[in-house]
Amino acid sequence: xxxxxxxxxxxxxxxxxxxxxxxxxxxxxxxxxxxxxxxxxxxxxxxxxxxxxxxxxxxxxxxxxxxxxxxxxxxxxxxxxxxxxxxxxxxxxxxxxxxxxxxxxxxxxxxxxxxxxxxxxxxxxxxxxxxxxxxxxxxxxxxxxxxxxxxxxxxxxxxxxxxxxxxxxxxxxxxxxxxxxxxxxxxxxxxxxxxxxxxxxxxxxxxxxxxxxxxxxxxxxxxxxxxx
Numbered sequence: 001x002x003x004x005x006x007x008x009x010x011x012x013x014x015x016x017x018x019x020x021x022x023x024x025x026x027x028x029x030x031x032x033x034x035x036x037x038x039x040x041x042x043x044x045x046x047x048x049x050x051x052x053x054x055x056x057x058x059x060x061x062x063x064x065x066x067x068x069x070x071x072x073x074x075x076x077x078x079x080x081x082x083x084x085x086x087x088x089x090x091x092x093x094x095x096x097x098x099x100x101x102x103x104x105x106x107x108x109x110x111x112x113x114x115x116x117x118x119x120x121x122x123x124x125x126x127x128x129x130x131x132x133x134x135x136x137x138x139x140x141x142x143x144x145x146x147x148x149x150x151x152x153x154x155x156x157x158x159x160x161x162x163x164x165x166x167x168x169x170x171x172x173x174x175x176x177x178x179x180x181x182x183x184x185x186x187x188x189x190x191x192x193x194x195x196x197x198x199x200x201x202x203x204x205x206x207x208x209x210x211x212x213x214x215x216x217x218x219x220x221x222x223x224x225x226x227x228x
Contacts, residue, residue, distance in 0.1 A: 037078055082123075086113070086149075090109065100161060110210075120180045120183075123180055154170060154173065161226075175221060187209065
């Protein structure tokens with residue numbers, strides 16, 4: 001069974017024994033994902049390691065490997081969760097627009113992503129790292145899940161902006177997620193680096209305000225599509 005016990009009066013840390021039932025395994029996997037999510041939000045995705053996750057939940061690293069073979073497995077699942085959480089909210093907010101325009105659609109994309117820093121961080125790492133050290137089955141499941149969300153977003157975007165064909169809507173989503181991943185890294189440097197940028201006028205271009213910058217770029221992309 002998968003048991004959680006208090007190991008001291010000062011700290012409640014899960015101590016896992018080997019899961020011997022489907023329910024126990026599911027509980028252990030959820031605890032691992034929760035720990036990975038908390039660590040990624042606190043330390044950034046690139047700092048999440050199997051050792052750190054194992055220590056956080058009181059599980060030996062060798063035991064954790066029974067659930068996730070590599071450090072990329074946890075964040076890849078978190079990225080899938082991110083798509084499945086962001087997509088419905090994006091679709092809802094797009095459908096709430098009274099008079100959709102390229103600018104208003106772009107602002108919805110930017111606003112919903114700006115509210116999801118961890119997801120943006122994950123988007124940057126997914127093609128670079130997270131898809132490169134996991135099993136083919138894991139990649140297949142991830143792609144099928146995310147492609148389902150992309151197809152749903154395409155449908156709504158085309159309802160809002162009939163000027164876009166399917167390829168145009170797909171290009172919008174691809175550009176948005178790629179930009180969100182990279183811009184988030186630029187817009188959220190460490191505190192010392194951020195202070196440096198703001199202290200020297202010559203470094204003003206290095207200061208990036210994520211949401212308005214993303215909205216402006218996407219607006220121009222959509223306006224260009226409209227003119228074509």
